[in-house]
Amino acid sequence: MQxxxxxxxxxxxxxxxxxxxxxxxGGYDPLHxxxxxxxxxxxxDKLQVNALCVHNLATYLPSMxxxxxxxxxxxxxxxxxxxxLQEKLIDREDVTIFGFGCTGVVDQTKIRRxxxxxxxxxxxxxxxxxxxxxxxxxxxxxxxSDVLSEKCATCRYPNAVLSDxxxxxxxxxxxxxxxxxxxxxxxxxxxxxxxxxxWLKEMDRCIRCYACRNACPMCxxxxxxxAQSRDPHWLSQEAHVRDKWMFQVIxxxxxxxxxxECGECQRACPVDIPILLFKKKMNKEIxxxxxxxxxxxxxxTPPLMTFKAEEDxxxxxxx
Amino acid sequence: MTSNPYLPAMATIQEVIEETPTIKTFRVTxxxxxxxxxxxxxxxxxxxxxxxxxxxxxxxxxSPPTRMDYLQFSVMKTGEVTSMLHTLSAGDQIGVRAPLGxxxxxxxxxxxxxxxxxxxxxxxxxxxxxxxxLDNRKDYGKITLLYGARSPVDMAFSYELPEWLERDDxxxxxxxxxxxxxxxHNVGLIPNVLLDxxxxxENCVAVTCGPPIMIKFTVQALAKLGFKDEQIYTTLEKRMKxxxxxxxRCNIGTSYVCQDGPVYTYAQLKELPNEM
Amino acid sequence: MAxxxxxxxxxxSAWLEELGQAHTVLAPRFEGDxxxxxxxxxxKGVFIDREATAPPKKAIFPQSETLLEYSQIKDMENxxxxxxxxxxxxxxxTYVVFGGRPCDARGFTMFDRVYLDGDQVDVYxxxxxxxxCFITLTCEKGETTCFCNAVGSGPSDPDGSDLLIxxxxxxxxxxxxxxxxxxxxxxxxxxxGSSMEGEATKYKQAADASMNEAPDFTGSPEKLLAVFDNGPxxxxxxxxxxxxxxxxxxxxxxxxxxxxxxxxGLKGTRIRxxxxxxxxMFTSEASGHNPRPAKANRLKNRVGHKFSYYPDxxxxxxxxxxxxxxxxxxPVGVDIREMVKSAIAFVDPTAKEVPAEEPKAAPTExxxxxxxxxxxxxxxxxxxxxxxxxxxxxxxxxxx
Numbered sequence: 002m003q004x005x006x007x008x009x010x011x012x013x014x015x016x017x018x019x020x021x022x023x024x025x026x027g028g029y030d031p032l033h034x035x036x037x038x039x040x041x042x043x044x045x046d047k048l049q050v051n052a053l054c055v056h057n058l059a060t061y062l063p064s065m066x067x068x069x070x071x072x073x074x075x076x077x078x079x080x081x082x083x084x085x086l087q088e089k090l091i092d093r094e095d096v097t098i099f100g101f102g103c104t105g106v107v108d109q110t111k112i113r114r115x116x117x118x119x120x121x122x123x124x125x126x127x128x129x130x131x132x133x134x135x136x137x138x139x140x141x142x143x144x145x146s147d148v149l150s151e152k153c154a155t156c157r158y159p160n161a162v163l164s165d166x167x168x169x170x171x172x173x174x175x176x177x178x179x180x181x182x183x184x185x186x187x188x189x190x191x192x193x194x195x196x197x198x199x200w201l202k203e204m205d206r207c208i209r210c211y212a213c214r215n216a217c218p219m220c221x222x223x224x225x226x227x228a229q230s231r232d233p234h235w236l237s238q239e240a241h242v243r244d245k246w247m248f249q250v251i252x253x254x255x256x257x258x259x260x261x262e263c264g265e266c267q268r269a270c271p272v273d274i275p276i277l278l279f280k281k282k283m284n285k286e287i288x289x290x291x292x293x294x295x296x297x298x299x300x301x302t303p304p305l306m307t308f309k310a311e312e313d314x315x316x317x318x319x320x
Numbered sequence: 321m322t323s324n325p326y327l328p329a330m331a332t333i334q335e336v337i338e339e340t341p342t343i344k345t346f347r348v349t350x351x352x353x354x355x356x357x358x359x360x361x362x363x364x365x366x367x368x369x370x371x372x373x374x375x376x377x378x379x380x381x382x383s384p385p386t387r388m389d390y391l392q393f394s395v396m397k398t399g400e401v402t403s404m405l406h407t408l409s410a411g412d413q414i415g416v417r418a419p420l421g422x423x424x425x426x427x428x429x430x431x432x433x434x435x436x437x438x439x440x441x442x443x444x445x446x447x448x449x450x451x452x453x454l455d456n457r458k459d460y461g462k463i464t465l466l467y468g469a470r471s472p473v474d475m476a477f478s479y480e481l482p483e484w485l486e487r488d489d490x491x492x493x494x495x496x497x498x499x500x501x502x503x504x505h506n507v508g509l510i511p512n513v514l515l516d517x518x519x520x521x522e523n524c525v526a527v528t529c530g531p532p533i534m535i536k537f538t539v540q541a542l543a544k545l546g547f548k549d550e551q552i553y554t555t556l557e558k559r560m561k562x563x564x565x566x567x568x569r570c571n572i573g574t575s576y577v578c579q580d581g582p583v584y585t586y587a588q589l590k591e592l593p594n595e596m
Numbered sequence: 597m598a599x600x601x602x603x604x605x606x607x608x609s610a611w612l613e614e615l616g617q618a619h620t621v622l623a624p625r626f627e628g629d630x631x632x633x634x635x636x637x638x639x640k641g642v643f644i645d646r647e648a649t650a651p652p653k654k655a656i657f658p659q660s661e662t663l664l665e666y667s668q669i670k671d672m673e674n675x676x677x678x679x680x681x682x683x684x685x686x687x688x689x690t691y692v693v694f695g696g697r698p699c700d701a702r703g704f705t706m707f708d709r710v711y712l713d714g715d716q717v718d719v720y721x722x723x724x725x726x727x728x729c730f731i732t733l734t735c736e737k738g739e740t741t742c743f744c745n746a747v748g749s750g751p752s753d754p755d756g757s758d759l760l761i762x763x764x765x766x767x768x769x770x771x772x773x774x775x776x777x778x779x780x781x782x783x784x785x786x787x788x789g790s791s792m793e794g795e796a797t798k799y800k801q802a803a804d805a806s807m808n809e810a811p812d813f814t815g816s817p818e819k820l821l822a823v824f825d826n827g828p829x830x831x832x833x834x835x836x837x838x839x840x841x842x843x844x845x846x847x848x849x850x851x852x853x854x855x856x857x858x859x860x861g862l863k864g865t866r867i868r869x870x871x872x873x874x875x876x877m878f879t880s881e882a883s884g885h886n887p888r889p890a891k892a893n894r895l896k897n898r899v900g901h902k903f904s905y906y907p908d909x910x911x912x913x914x915x916x917x918x919x920x921x922x923x924x925x926x927p928v929g930v931d932i933r934e935m936v937k938s939a940i941a942f943v944d945p946t947a948k949e950v951p952a953e954e955p956k957a958a959p960t961e962x963x964x965x966x967x968x969x970x971x972x973x974x975x976x977x978x979x980x981x982x983x984x985x986x987x988x989x990x991x992x993x994x995x996x
Contacts, residue, residue, distance in 0.1 A: 028929040030740045035929030036836040056928055060838060064891075110629045118646055120739030137737075206632055208650065208659065209870070210841035216927045223839070224876035231375070231400050237858045238869040240659035269927030271842045272649055273629040325716040326663045326855075326866075327684050372666045372680055372866075373859030377882075399882030413680045532885075559881045561855045564716040567871070568852030569879050571897075572887075573821070574905040579715070593824045593900075595887050 004169030008073070008101060009045050011166040015071055015097055016042065022071030022099070023061055025054040031125040032112070032134060036061070039071075048073075051127045052145070055106045057081055057263040059218040063090045070096055075103040076172075077152060079161035080261035080296030081218040086163075087299060088259070088306070090221055100161025102172035104129055105145070105153030110273055112148050116141050152264045152277075155181040162297055178294075181262075182285045188278060200246055206272045207245040213276055214252060216269035219259045227251060253279035258287040258305045261296040290314045325564050328370045328415030329355050334390050336409055339476035340469075342397050343441055344406055347383075347390040348414055361385055362423025363448040364555060364583045368563050369393060370415025371404035378560045378578070381418060382444040384452035391416070394444045394476060420563040422583050424449045424527065424553060433461040435519045437538050439468050439510055439530025443476055445555045445582070446529055457489055464519055468495040468510040468530075472503055493517055510534055511541035521546040527553045532596065539586055549587035556582045556589075556596070572596065601770040601781055602789035603761075608768070611785045612636050615692050619729075622655055623694040624648040633693065644695040644733055647742075651700040651848040651919065652693045656724040657707065660869035661687065663720060663855065668862040686719060691728040692780065699744050699919035701730040701756035703848025706906070706915045710851060720868070729776050732757035733768075734799065737806035741920030743933060746810035749917060751803035762796040769796035811933045812940075813903060813914065819940045820904035829942060830892040833899075833935050836928045837874075839891040843922035843930070844872035849902070849915050852878075873897050895935075903936050 012022050016039065026037035026047040034053040039045055050073065058072050059081035074082060079100055085091045107127075113119050116136050123135040132143040146154075159172040188196065211228060214220045227235045228248050235251070236244045252266075260280040267277040287293055290312070291304035330351045337345040346369075350356040363384055368376040377399070383392035395405050408414065426449065434453060438446040446465075453460045465484065469475040475494070484492045495506035495513045506513045510530070519526075526547055528538045535554055542552055558570035558577040565579035573593040575581065589596075603611055613636075615621050621636035623644075630649040636642070662685045671677035693701075704725065711721040735742075735751035744750055754760045758777030761768040769792040772778055823829050844850040854871035858864055871878055874894050880886045888894045906915035916932070923931050 029923055029931055033929060038832070038835040040832075061836075114629065120646065120741070121737070122740065203628065206627055206630065206650075208841075208845045210845045210872075211875075212838070212840040212842040212927050215838040215840035224880075229875065229877050231856070238660055238854060238856045239858060239865075239867060240869065265927070269838075269840070269842070271630075271846055271925040271927075272627075272632065275628075323717075324684050324686075324719045326720070326868075328682065330680060330682065370866075371857075372668065372682070373857050373864045375857045375866075376855065402882065411677060413678065415680070415682065557881070558887070559879050561853070564718075565714055566710055566716075566718060566851070566853075567855070568873060568901070569871075571901070571905065573824075573900070574908045593821065595824075595893070595897075 004101065005048070005050055008050060008099060008166075008168035009048055011099055011168060012039065012048070012071065012073075013042065013045055015099075015166070016045070018069065019071045019097060020068040021065075022073070022097075023058045024048045024073040024099075025050060025056065025058075028053075030122040032119060032122040033109070050101065052104070052106050052132065052149075053125070053127060055109070055150070055268060057216075057218055057265045059085060059263075060216055060265065062096065062218070063221050066091060066095070068095065071099060072096060073099045073101075074161050074164070075101075075106070076156065076158040076160050076162065077103075077261065077263045079163055080158060081263055082296075083163050083299050084219060084259060084261055084296035084303075087296070087301060087303060088219075093299075097166070098161060098164040099166045099168065100164030101168045102160045102170055103153075103156075104159070104172060105149045105156065107132060107145075107148045108150040109268075111150075112143065115143060115147065150264065150268075151184070152181075152262060155183075157181070158297075163299060178288065182281060184278065185281050185285050188282075201242055203274050204246045204249065205242045207242075207274060208272060209240075209245060209248075210271065212269040212271060213249075213266035216265040217252075217256070218263065218265070219256055219261070220252070249276055249279050252276075253283050256280050257283040258291065258293060258303045259295050260284055325417070326562070328368070328376075328417045331391070331414050331416045333408055333410055333412045333414055337479075339394060339478070340474050343394055343476050344397075345382075345392060345394045345476070346405070346408070346414070347392050348416065349390050350416065351413075359388070359391075359418075361419035363426055363452045364422065364424040364445055365419035366421045366563075366578075366582060367391070367393065367416050367418025368420065368560070369395075369401075369405060370417070371401050371408075372415065374404040375401050376415075376417070376561075377401040377405075378420070378557075378563065380445040380448065380555070380582070382447045384448050384455060386452055386455035391418070394441065396441045417563060421578055421581055424583050426452060429453075429525055430459045431461065431523075433520070433522075433524040434463045435524060435526040436463070436465045436467075437510060437514055437526060437528040437530075437542075438466070439528075439534040439538075440470070440474060441476065442528075442530030442534070443467055444529075446527055447477060449527060454487075454490065461523065462491065463489070464491040464493070464517065466493045466495065466510060466514055466517060468497075468506075468513065468534075470497050471500055472496060509537070511537040514538060514541045515544065519545065521548070521551060525551050525553060529555050549590060550585050552586035553583060554586065554589070556584060599772040599778065599781060600789035600793060601772075601786040602764070602767055602792050603770060603786050604767040607785040609638050609641070611783055612642070612694060613638060614783050614785070615694075615780065619690045619692045621692045621694055622652055624652075624696075633696075636694065642695055647697055647735075647739065647919065647921075648695075648700075649921075649925070650846055651703060651921065652696045652730075653700075653703065653848055655691045655693050655728050656704055656721065657851065657853075657870075660867050661720060662865045663868050664866040666864055666866065670862070684719075686723050687727070688723070689727065691724075692731060693728060694731045695733050696730060697735055697919070698732055698749060698751060698753040698755070698757065698760075699742075699917040700848050701732045702744075702749055702753060702917045703756070703919075704730075705756045706849040706913070706917070707851045709910050709913075729758040729780055730756065731759045731761060731777075731780065734760060734762040734796075735803050736763070736799075737803055738808060739920060739924075740808065741923040742807065742918060743811055743920060744918035745804075745807045746813055746933075747914045747916050747918045751807065752800040762799050764792045764795045764799065769793065771796075811937055813936055815940055816903040816914070816936050817907050817912075818904075819942070820900050820936070822944075823939050823942050824896070824900070826942070826944075827892070829939075830896045833938065834890075834892040834895040837891050837895050837930050838928055839874050839876070839894060840927065841870075841872040841874055842925050842927060843932075844874060844898070845870055846921040846925050848917050848919055848921075854878075873901070895930075899932060899935050899939075902932075903939075 022039040025034045028035035126133040331348040335347040379393040561567040565576040570577040622633045623636045623642040633652040669679045711718040754773040758774045902915040
C-alpha cells in the first residue's frame with residue numbers, strides 16, 4: 002500500500018480515543034499476514050497493509066460490541082461493516098472506520114497451486130502487478146493477475162463505501178455486476194446431476210469445523226447455531242455428506258441479501274471447498290428479484306428483513 | 321458396569337415420584353439379574369440415564385448403597401433429555417450407565433460429626449450419604465441436616481421430612497426463602513440459618529450441595545463458624561458426555577469432574593484453576 | 597536389530613494393492629486443492645511429497661462412529677409398553693495408513709494414554725487401534741510451521757508407527773517398528789534393506805538438520821497455570837481467534853468428542869462425533885451456565901490442556917506432536933507456539949517486589965511435576981497416569 006504511513010498516522014491520532022484498532026501484520030511466514038490488534042503505540046509500527054491482508058476484520062466487530070473499536074477495511078470489508086450497521090448488530094458511534102483504496106488481495110490457494118510446496122517461504126515481495134516468492138530457495142515471480150482472489154478480479158467496490166478516515170487515493174473500477182457472476186451462470190448451465198454430483202464430491206471432505214461460519218462477518222448466531230443445536234435438531238452429527246451439504250444450504254439461505262461476498266467462508270475452509278458459490282448464487286437471485294445488494298447503503302433495509310405486500314418481481318400468484 | 325463403558329444396562333422404572341413442579345424422582349431396577357447382583361457403588365457416585373433417541377444426562381444415585389431394592393435418581397427438568405425423562409412412567413425402560421465418578425469418603429468420615437447443608441435439588445447427593453449414615457448410625461457422631469428451598473412446594477423428598485424431623489439421632493432444620501402460610505420451620509437464607517444453628521467445627525465435616533450462589537455463601541458461613549477448607553465437601557456439576565474422563569468437556573485444569581469428581585473438598589477446589 | 601527391508605519406488609503401488617486385499621489402505625492424495633487420506637485407488641495414486649492437509653486421524657478416530665444401535669419395540673398387546681433393544685457396534689475393519697508423517701502417527705500415542713490406559717478402556721478405540729497399522733514416511737525437511745523437535749519428537753520419529761519408510765535411491769528403506777508392522781513385511785516385493793541403512797541414516801540426519809530451532813517450552817505446565825487467572829493476557833492471546841474448530845479437527849492429538857442420539861422413527865443410533873473445546877456449546881450446560889463462556893476461556897483450555905494439564909497427568913508429555921497444522925490451517929493465523937512462549941515469558945509486574953529469599957506463597961499446593969523439561973520425554977514407553985494420586989476421595993468403593 003502506497004499510503005501506509007498516512008494510515009498509520011490516522012491510526013496514531015485516533016488510538017487514544019479507542020480501545021483497539023484492528024488491522025493486519027506479518028504472519029507465521031513472509032507469505033502470510035495475520036489480524037493485528039493495536040492497543041499500544043508501538044503496535045502501530047507493525048501494521049502491514051498489502052495484498053496478503055486477506056482477512057475481513059469486520060468479523061470481529063459484533064462480538065466486540067460495547068467497546069470503541071477502530072477497523073481498517075478494504076472496500077469489500079467495508080460492505081460487511083455497513084451490513085452490520087444496517088442490521089443494527091454494531092453501533093455506528095462505537096466504530097471508527099479506516100478506509101483505503103484496495104488493489105486486491107491474493108488467493109493463497111492459487112499461489113499454492115503454482116508454487117507447490119509453500120512450507121518454507123524465504124521471502125515474499127508484493128507489488129501492484131507481481132508477487133515475488135522465494136520458496137525453499139527457489140524464486141517464483143507470480144503475476145498478480147494469476148494469483149488475485151476471484152472477488153478482486155471483478156471488484157466493483159475497491160474503496161471503502163463508508164469510512165471516517167481514508168488513506169491515499171481512490172481506485173476506480175470498471176467491473177460490472179455481471180462480471181462477478183460469470184462463474185454462477187456457468188454453473189447454472191450444467192445439468193442437474195452434474196451440479197449435484199459436484200457438491201456431493203466437494204462436501205464429502207468437509208470436516209465440520211465451521212471455520213466458514215465463524216469467519217463470516219454476518220454469521221452472528223455462531224454460539225447457538227443449528228449446525229450443532231439439539232433444539233431444534235435439524236442436523237445429525239453423523240459424518241454424512243447430506244448433513245454437511247445441508248448446513249451450507251442453511252448458511253446460504255441465512256445470508257441471502259445479507260452476504261457481501263467477502264469470500265471469508267471459502268478462504269477459511271481448511272480443505273478448500275468452494276462454498277462461496279452458494280452465496281453468490283443467492284445474491285444473484287436477490288439482485289434479480291429485489292434489485293438489491295448488501296452492505297452498500299447504511300440506511301437501506303435488507304429485502305428479507307422487511308415485508309411488502311406486493312413485490313414487483315414476485316409474480317407466483319400470477320395476479 | 322459392562323466391559324463396554326458406553327453400553328448402558330437396561331433398567332425398568334418401578335416408580336415415579338413428583339417431588340416438585342420441576343423435579344421427578346425415578347426408582348429403577350436393573351433388568352439383567354447378574355448385573356443387578358454385581359452392582360455396587362459408593363454414596364455420591366453418579367450415573368448416566370439414557371433416553372434413547374434423545375441422549376444421556378448425569379444424575380447422582382440418591383438412594384444409599386445400603387438400600388439396593390432400587391436405584392433412585394431425581395431429575396430436574398431443564399433440557400432435552402430431562403424433558404424426555406419426565407414423560408416416562410412406571411414400567412418404562414431406561415438405560416443406566418453407573419456407577420461413575422467418585423464417592424464421598426464415608427470411611428474417613430467415621431467417628432465424626434456431620435453437618436449436611438442442602439439447597440433445592442442439591443439435596444439429592446446429600447440424601448444418599450445421609451441415608452447411608454443413618455443406616456450405619458453408630459459409625460458417626462452427631463448428624464445435623466439443614467435443608468432449604470425457595471418455598472415448601474420446591475422442597476424435594478417432602479414425604480421423608482417428617483421422619484427425619486422426628487428422629488432423635490438426626491437434628492433436622494428446614495428453611496424457605498420467604499414466609500409461607502402454614503410453614504412452621506425456619507424462614508431465611510440457608511447460610512444465615514446455618515449461622516444460627518452454629519454447629520461446632522470440632523471433629524466435624526460439612527457436606528453441602530445446591531445452586532452455585534448458595535454454595536458460595538454457605539462455604540463463607542462455614543468458614544465463619546471455624547470450618548477449615550478440608551472439612552467442607554461439595555459435589556460439582558458439569559456438562560458430561562462419556563462419564564469416564566475421555567471426551568474432554570468436564571475438566572477443571574487436570575481434574576475431570578466425571579471421573580475425579582463430582583465430590584471435592586473445598587480445599588481441593590481451591591487448588592484447581594478458577595473455572596467453575 | 598529390527599527387521600529392515602527395501603522396496604523399489606515402482607513397486608510401491610503394487611505393494612499397496614497387495615495390502616489392500618486384506619485391509620483398507622488409506623493414503624493421501626489430492627482432492628481439490630487439499631491433500632487428504634482416502635482409500636487407496638491405484639488410478640488416483642498417492643501424493644506423499646508434502647504433509648497432508650488433514651492427518652489420518654479418522655482411521656482410528658472417525659469423524660463420527662456408531663457406538664450403539666437401538667430399537668424400540670412396541671408390545672402389540674399393550675402399545676404403551678415399549679421394549680428397547682440395544683446393540684453395541686464394535687468396529688472390525690482393518691486399516692493400513694500409508695504415507696502419514698511421524699507426527700501423524702505419534703498423535704495416537706497421546707490418545708492411547710487416555711483411551712486405553714485409564715480406569716476404563718474405550719473398546720471402540722481399542723478395536724480400531726489394534727486393527728490399524730501405520731506405514732509412516734520420514735520427512736524430507738521441516739516446514740516453517742513444524743515444531744516436532746520442540747515436543748520430544750523429530751522428522752524420523754518412529755513412535756506410534758508400525759513401519760517407518762525412508763526415501764533412498766530408487767526406493768524406500770523400510771524399518772519395522774512394531775510386531776504389527778512385521779505382519780506387513782511378507783510381500784515378495786520387499787527385499788533385504790540392510791545395505792540401505794547408511795543412506796537412510798543420512799537422509800534422516802539431513803531432515804533433523806533442516807528443522808528450525810525448536811521453541812523452548814520448558815516449564816509450560818506451571819507457567820500456563822500461573823497465568824490462568826490473567827484475563828487480559830488471554831484476551832490478547834485470543835484476540836484474533838474466531839473460535840472455529842479447524843485447529844482441533846486437523847490436530848492429530850485432539851481427541852475430544854460428543855455423544856449424540858440420532859433417532860429415525862423407532863430406531864436410531866448413539867454416535868460419537870468429533871467435538872472441540874473451541875465451540876461454546878462444548879461446555880454449555882442445560883441450566884444455561886457455561887464455565888467457558890468466551891473464546892478466551894476456550895482457547896486457554898485448548899492451550900492449557902496440551903501444554904499443562906495433559907503433561908501434568910501424563911508424566912510431562914506434551915499433548916502436541918508439532919505438526920503445525922493448527923498454525924497453517926487457521927483462518928486467522930493463530931500460532932500456538934507464540935501463545936505458549938508468551939505464557940512462559942510472562943512476568944507478573946505485581947509479583948516483582950517479592951524478595952528472592954522469601955518463600956513465595958505458592959498459588960497452588962499441587963506438587964510441580966518432577967520432570968519440567970518435556971524435551972526429554974521422547975519415549976514410547978507409556979507414562980503411567982498419576983491421576984490416581986490426585987483422586988480427592990475414595991473411588992468406587994463398595995458399600996461396605
